Amino acid sequence: MKGNKTQFMCFLFALIAISVLISGCTDSYTSQSIQTQEEVTTVTITDALGREVEIPASTEHVICSGVGSLRLLTYLEAQDMIVGIERGETTSTASNAKPYSLANPQFATDYAIFGETRGQDDPEKILSLDPLPDVIIKTYSAMGYDPEELQEKTGIPVVVIYTGDLAENRDELDLSIRIIGQVVGKEERAEEVISFFDEALEDLDTRTEDVAEEDRPTCYVGGIGRSGGPQGFQSTEATYPPFLFTNALNVAYGDTNINVADVSKEKIIEWDPDMIFLDLNTIECGDERSGVSLLRDDGSYSQLQAVRSGNVYGVLPFNKYATNFGSVIADSYFAGKTLYPDRFEDVSLEEKTVEIYTFLVCQGDEEKGREIYDSMINAYDIPAFTKLDV
Structure with a gap:
């Protein structure tokens, strides 16, 4: 009788152990199933x-x-x-x-x-x-x-x-x-x-949309970079965004043969713009093709009224691995402030550019935004947003 009781107790303990083991496996399996189901949840x-x-x-x-x-x-x-x-x-x-x-x-x-x-x-x-x-x-x-x-x-x-x-x-x-x-x-x-x-482009348009035709200087931008790399002075853009956004008179606009392309020297001389802007990426072309070098050394370009009057300015390149939109907006404010200074009297170009980079790429860190501003302005030997010595 005592032996039967001992056998029964052993059987009972074994049964309990098996139950616990099965329960643990079931819980583990259930947890794993839920986890798997969560992993494959899609939209x-x-x-x-x-x-x-x-x-x-x-x-x-x-x-x-x-x-x-x-x-x-x-x-x-x-x-x-x-x-x-x-x-x-x-x-x-x-x-x-x-x-x-x-x-x-x-x-x-x-x-x-x-x-x-x-x-x-x-x-x-x-x-x-x-x-x-x-x-x-x-x-x-x-x-x-x-x-x-x-x-x-x-x-x-x-x-x-x-x-x-x-x-x-x-x-x-x-x-x-x-x-x-x-x-x-x-x-x-x-x-x-x-x-x-939206707000930046609306601000630029509001400041410039009602400028009288006779008060709008004609302008040209050279040295526009393309997918092939840096370009010389004759590379321009008929729909150059900073001119579009400031309602500027781009001499190349309206020419159906031009988008982002080289134009002839003769055409630029014929246009004879009041102001010239240079994408400073053109410096990477070297002395023979750089827009800065050509405006300094080419006798034909030296006769342009923009060169003679000292109205040649450097702008930030924005065509780097496609368009860097923050630099487009910064260039637009520079173009507006240069073309219509009275319309942008309240705008500090440095503060505006820092604000742009801080918001877009620096996660709200203004100190970092200033570092990016300094790096961009001084990316080349000649600082951007300055009058060029040509």
């Missing part, structure tokens, strides 16, 4: 191509492929979410004149490279990133993999944006900012950035 967004892309409901890690995408991510104060970088974004020297890059020197040193310049991605390198990106934000262009193909090769959702601009393609820019905001959970910041652009 569907529509990208700039109109594609419906399924992405994680909570995105933690991304990469930015192609010109302009990392810039917009930085505007949304989400640059810390990247886990890799393309080669075109690894340089942060002042001469590159990219404020978002200057404000984030870690881009050049802290991340693995997943592809070459201008969106030429390497799927194998993307899949070697640790941690893996939840989403690839890609500027759509003819270079590199098609978004669908890249998504198929990596198994990672690819969300397409366009670079857009502040003028003719403003809708594309706003849409892209909002799409990135959706991806990284920065919808409110996206609207703040869009409003910031």
